[in-house]
Structure formats: C-alpha cells, structure tokens
Amino acid sequence: MTIKDVAKHAGVSPATVSNVMNGTKYVSPDLIERVNEAIRSLDYQVDYIASRMKKHDTHTVGVVMTTFNSVFSTQVITGIQSLFAQNGYRLIFYTSNFNFDKELQYVRTLANSKVDGIILNTTAHESENAEYLNYLADLQCGGKHIPVVSVERNLVKFGIHSVHVNNVLGGELAANHLIECGCRRIALITGPNFSDLVLDRITGYKNILSKSGVHFDEELIVRGDFSALSGYRAANYLLKEGIEFDGVFACNDQMAVGALKALTEGGIAIPDDIKLIGFDNTFVSTLVTPQISTINVPKTRIGSSAARLLLDLMRDEGQTDDLSLEMPISTIIRGSTEKVGNLGLELEGW
Numbered sequence: 295m296t297i298k299d300v301a302k303h304a305g306v307s308p309a310t311v312s313n314v315m316n317g318t319k320y321v322s323p324d325l326i327e328r329v330n331e332a333i334r335s336l337d338y339q340v341d342y343i344a345s346r347m348k349k350h351d352t353h354t355v356g357v358v359m360t361t362f363n364s365v366f367s368t369q370v371i372t373g374i375q376s377l378f379a380q381n382g383y384r385l386i387f388y389t390s391n392f393n394f395d396k397e398l399q400y401v402r403t404l405a406n407s408k409v410d411g412i413i414l415n416t417t418a419h420e421s422e423n424a425e426y427l428n429y430l431a432d433l434q435c436g437g438k439h440i441p442v443v444s445v446e447r448n449l450v451k452f453g454i455h456s457v458h459v460n461n462v463l464g465g466e467l468a469a470n471h472l473i474e475c476g477c478r479r480i481a482l483i484t485g486p487n488f489s490d491l492v493l494d495r496i497t498g499y500k501n502i503l504s505k506s507g508v509h510f511d512e513e514l515i516v517r518g519d520f521s522a523l524s525g526y527r528a529a530n531y532l533l534k535e536g537i538e539f540d541g542v543f544a545c546n547d548q549m550a551v552g553a554l555k556a557l558t559e560g561g562i563a564i565p566d567d568i569k570l571i572g573f574d575n576t577f578v579s580t581l582v583t584p585q586i587s588t589i590n591v592p593k594t595r596i597g598s599s600a601a602r603l604l605l606d607l608m609r610d611e612g613q614t615d616d617l618s619l620e621m622p623i624s625t626i627i628r629g630s631t632e633k634v635g636n637l638g639l640e641l642e643g644w
Contacts (some may be wrong), residue, residue: 295313295336295338296501296587297311297312298449299336299338300329300333300336300338301332301333301531303332303335304325304329304331304332305328306325306326306328306329307323310325310329311329312330314326314329314330314382315329315353315382317543318470319514320413320540321348323380326380330624338606339465342432343427351410351608352407352408352409352410353382353384353410354383354384354385354386354407354409354410355378355383355384355385355386355395355409355410355412355413355414356385356386356387356388356400356401356404356407356409356411356412356413356416356602357374357385357386357387357388357412357413357414357420358387358388358390358400358401358412358413358415358416359371359372359387359390359415360388360389360390360391360415360416360417361389361390361391361392362387362389363422364520365547365548365574365576365577365578365624366546366574366576366591366593366617367533367632368436369576369593369597370415370445370446370593370594370596370597370600371387371597372513372594372597373593373595373596373597373598373599373600373601374413374595374597374600374601375597376594376597376598376601377598377601377602377604377605378601382412383475384408386404386409388400388403388404390417392417392486393417394418394419394423397414397416397417398426400479401430401433402578405434405435405440406435408435408436408438408440409440410440410608411440411441411443411448411605411607411608412433412440412441412442412604413441413443413445413600413601413603413604414430414442414443414444414445415444415445415446415447416430416444416447416449420449420452420490424452424537427449427452427454428453430442430452430453430454431452432453432454432613433452441455441604441607441608442454442455443455443456443457443600443603443604443607444456444457444458445457445489445571445596445600446458446459446596447489447490447491448490448618448620450556450617450618453617454526454617455603455604455607455617455618455619456617456618456619457596457599457600457621458491458601458618458619458620458621459591459596459620459621459622459623460486460494460623461491461492461494461498462494462495462497462498462501463498463623464494464495464498464504464573464589464591464623465494465495465496465497465498465499465501465543466498466499467589467623467624467625468495468498468499468543468571468573468589468625469472469498469499469501469502469503469543470502470599471503471571471625471627471631472476472541472569472571472631473503473506473508475541475542475565475569475631475632476569477513477540477541477569478508478540478541479514479538479539479540479541480503480508480514480539480540480541480542480543481498481514481515481516481528481529481532481537481539481541481542481602482496482499482514482515482516482542482543482545483516483517483518483519483525483528483529483542483543483544483545483549483553484496484515484516484518484545484551485518485519485520485545485546486519489524491543492545495573496515497544499543514532514534514537514539515533515539516528516531518544518545518549520546520548520549521546521548521549521552522548522549522552522555522578522637523552524549524552525544525548525549525550525551525553525556525577526552526553526555526556527552527556527561528544528549528552528553528556529542529552529553529554529556529557530560533556533557533560533562539568540567540568540569541568541569541570541571542557542569542570542571543571543573544570544571544572544573545573546572546573546574546576546577547572547573547574547575547576547578547579547588548572548578549572550571550572550573550579550586550588550630551572551578551579551581551582551586552583553570554586554630555582556571557570564584564629564630565584565629565630565631565632569587569631570586570587570630570631571586571587571588571589571630571631572586572587572588573591574588574589574590574591574593575588575589575590575591575626576588576593578639579628580585580628581629583629584628584629584630585628585629585630586628586629586630587625587626587627587628587629587630587631587632587634587643588625588626588628589621589623589624589625589626590624590625591621592621592622592623592625595621596621599619599621603619614632
C-alpha cells in the first residue's frame with residue numbers, strides 16, 4: 295500500500311497526503327481529517343525507518359517538562375499537542391521532576407535520537423549551568439541542528455528561543471492589587487529557589503512595596519514548592535509563629551488553594567481578615583470558596599505558540615533574530631480580595 299492509495303481513498307492528491315503526514319505545508323482541518331480517516335480505514339503504516347534513511351528529519355519532537363503534576367503544565371502540554379497533532383508529528387514526553395541531571399539525560403537521549411526539535415521547561419540555574427544553556431542554543435547530533443524552544447523561562451540571553459511572560463510585572467500586579475485593597479503586611483509564598491521566574495515575581499513584589507512606601511519584612515517570605523501542600527504548610531507556619539500579615543501573595547494558584555485551607559481552618563475570614571491572591575489563573579482557583587484572585591497567564595497559548603515557533607524553526611521559517619515571545623498577563627479579581635463577589639470567573643478556554 296502506498297500514499298497514492300491513501301490519496302485515492304481520501305479524494306485528494308498524493309502531495310496533500312504527504313503534507314498532512316510530514317507537516318511540510320499548511321493543510322485545512324477538513325482535508326487533514328479526510329486524510330487521517332483514510333489512513334485509519336486502510337490501516338496504512340508509515341515506515342519511519344525507511345523515512346529516516348531518505349532524509350535527516352524524523353518527524354518527532356521531544357518535550358521535557360519539570361513536572362506533569364501541575365495544572366499549569368498540563369495546559370501548556372495541551373497547547374503543544376494540539377498543533378503538532380495537526381501537523382502529523384510524533385511527540386516524546388519526559389518529566390525531570392525538577393532534577394537537573396535527569397533533564398540533561400533526557401535532552402541528550404532526544405538529541406541522540408535525532409528528534410527534529412525540543413520544547414523545554416528547564417530546571418537549570420543560569421549561573422551554575424551556563425555551559426549547559428549555551429550547549430542547548432547550538433544543540434546538534436551527527437551534523438544535524440536541533441532547535442530548542444524554552445517555555446516559561448526567558449533564556450534569550452543564551453541564544454535560546456523563549457516563550458514566556460514578564461514575571462516581574464506579574465509580581466508587581468499581584469502585590470499592587472493587594473496594596474490597593476488596603477494590605478500593608480503582605481506575606482509571600484514562593485516556589486523552588488532554582489527558578490528565576492520565582493525570583494522575578496519576588497522582585498516585582500519588592501518593587502511595588504518600595505514604590506508604595508511599604509516596609510519590606512524578610513519574615514513574611516516563606517518558601518513553597520508550587521504544591522498545594524506547601525501553600526498549606528506556609529500559611530500554617532505564619533499563623534503558628536504569630537507573624538502579623540493582612541495579605542498573601544502565593545506564587546501559583548495551587549499554593550494559594552493550600553493557603554486558603556490553612557487560613558480558613560485557623561478561623562481567618564477571607565477576604566475580611568486577610569486577602570489572598572495567586573498566580574497562573576488555573577481552574578483550581580475557582581473550585582474553592584471564596585474563589586481566588588489571580589494573575590492570568592495564557593497557558594495553552596504558551597504551549598501552542600512554542601509549538602508554532604519550533605515548527606517554523608524546524609522548517610527554517612523562524613525569525614532567528616527575534617528570540618523572545620512574551621505573552622500578555624492580567625489581574626483577575628475574585629472573592630478572595632474583593633467582598634463584592636466573584637468578579638473574575640474568566641478562565642482560559644472557557
């Protein structure tokens with residue numbers, strides 16, 4: 295059975311079938327569905343080994359994420375999968391579980407497999423792992439260049455294409471909203487200390503305190519790890535230590551949910567006694583009472599934009615002189631900071 299048989303069954307040209315399977319040119323969703331249906335009906339199998347012998351590309355993309363256990367990551371992955379599925383690419387997924395050695399191993403494995411490109415959510419420290427980041431910018435195997443696109447982390451100074459948000463601005467938006475709500479003792483629940491995106495959110499928080507004439511107090515900073523449990527423990531720590539605070543900025547929504555549970559169990563009324571804001575605008579922020587104010591990050595869009603950028607780079611259509619793609623963010627106000635009710639139910643994809 296050949297591509298011509300698939301084309302005849304689908305009522306399209308062999309070139310259209312090739313474009314659907316190889317992603318070499320744009321094909322309308324209707325034609326993609328017709329071709330895929332013909333492939334399924336005829337049980338047509340692509341000989342990838344023969345394909346590799348004929349050309350350098352494998353029509354395979356690697357995706358390495360820090361974790362699959364966060365709502366944020368799953369929505370980014372959804373955006374990645376959607377575009378590559380439309381263009382006939384196979385995806386290989388790895389999770390480093392925030393372990394740099396595992397990440398390095400997986401990147402090398404993907405490169406040795408001669409994937410056509412990699413989307414990476416890295417755990418690398420910019421100071422400690424600069425050599426590795428420079429290696430990623432010019433990743434090669436057997437003379438084949440393998441483009442890398444970073445999601446979340448802005449690594450443009452290392453020559454790596456990056457799809458990200460302005461996390462300093464995000465920290466400023468969150469802290470500013472709490473200050474506008476009357477807060478002056480704002481606790482900050484951070485994430486893993488390796489992450490520059492967390493450091494940027496802390497910088498934004500400090501910027502607004504300084505601009506507003508609010509004293510920065512180191513004891514209000516509590517370390518979390520992005521899990522709901524760490525947010526719960528952080529808020530409990532603040533309460534048990536008797537630290538005075540009237541606002542909480544959690545660096546992601548899952549930690550904000552954990553903090554809300556701890557505060558509620560401690561007899562704290564939200565937002566009357568303490569106001570709370572999260573980050574990312576994931577659906578978990580709307581599953582609790584009161585719903586949690588947050589900073590909206592277009593997660594699925596980050597994934598699809600990274601996929602589109604990588605696809606262009608793999609086809610030599612990318613603008614290599616423009617490494618940075620910054621996604622817009624905004625404040626979503628809900629009942630955890632405003633008594634007037636759940637004003638901002640808006641969620642990405644709803």
